[in-house]
Amino acid sequence: KAGVTQTPRYLIKTRGQQVTLSCSPISGHRSVSWYQQTPGQGLQFLFEYFSETQRNKGNFPGRFSGRQFSNSRSEMNVSTLELGDSALYLCASSPRTGNNSPLHFGNGTRLTVT
Amino acid sequence: TQLLEQSPQFLSIQEGENLTVYCNSSSVFSSLQWYRQEPGEGPVLLVTVVTGGEVKKLKRLTFQFGDARKDSSLHITAAQPGDTGLYLCAGEGDSNYQLIWGAGTKLIIKP
Numbered sequence: 001k002a003g004v005t006q007t008p009r010y011l012i013k014t015r016g017q018q019v020t021l022s023c024s025p026i027s028g029h030r031s032v033s034w035y036q037q038t039p040g041q042g043l044q045f046l047f048e049y050f051s052e053t054q055r056n057k058g059n060f061p062g063r064f065s066g067r068q069f070s071n072s073r074s075e076m077n078v079s080t081l082e083l084g085d086s087a088l089y090l091c092a093s094s095p096r097t098g099n100n101s102p103l104h105f106g107n108g109t110r111l112t113v114t
Numbered sequence: 115t116q117l118l119e120q121s122p123q124f125l126s127i128q129e130g131e132n133l134t135v136y137c138n139s140s141s142v143f144s145s146l147q148w149y150r151q152e153p154g155e156g157p158v159l160l161v162t163v164v165t166g167g168e169v170k171k172l173k174r175l176t177f178q179f180g181d182a183r184k185d186s187s188l189h190i191t192a193a194q195p196g197d198t199g200l201y202l203c204a205g206e207g208d209s210n211y212q213l214i215w216g217a218g219t220k221l222i223i224k225p
Contacts, residue, residue: 004156042217043157043202056212090156100145100206103213105156 002027004093004106012112018079021109025072025093031055032074033103034066037088046089049074050097081113116141116207120216128224130192135219137203138185144206146186147213148177151200193223 005024013019025032034046045058049068066076088110092103121136145164149157161170163179170177176189200220204213
């Protein structure tokens with residue numbers, strides 16, 4: 001069974017630009033969550049999608065948005081990039097929603113903003 | 115606000131030594147998950163503990179959930195270089211849709 005696939009693995013952008021990250025969940029998983037990981041901050045929850053609906057959102061500005069398609073693939077968009085957005089962005093899929101459902105993570109997209 | 119504090123933040127020991135890392139809170143959690151993240155990869159779920167006082171073993175790793183379900187520990191016996199990684203705990207709290215994450219313990223096992 002293929003794992004969670006995130007593309008691209010690495011990305012370098014300039015301040016003010018926008019970026020789109022992609023996540024393909026494990027087949028059959030309908031929940032996709034996004035996290036931002038920075039040294040010392042741990043995993044910060046961005047949002048969760050289940051059956052194309054955003055179920056929950058973390059404390060991030062509106063520049064961060066996402067969506068989920070009918071095949072459960074998800075994209076995350078960050079507009080007007082800032083230096084502080086440099087981080088590892090992780091996507092996790094799960095067969096069901098709810099915080100007791102085990103998460104299966106991809107290997108992340110490393111975003112560097114210069 | 116529910117928080118999970120992990121300690122120590124960083125631990126570097128020699129191969130063959132034993133170690134314990136902790137995940138503490140003042141809040142009660144319904145369950146707690148432990149993940150290991152190796153460099154360049156995403157976190158991988160190791161175990162979920164649900165019942166207060168529960169002990170689970172995964173080869174040389176022993177996980178314990180506190181009796182009051184406010185804390186958890188991970189003990190590694192005879193650590194190996196392959197145990198190197200970032201160990202994260204995540205708790206099922208009051209919110210139905212969002213796990214509470216600790217900041218992690220970065221573990222390095224030197225050969």
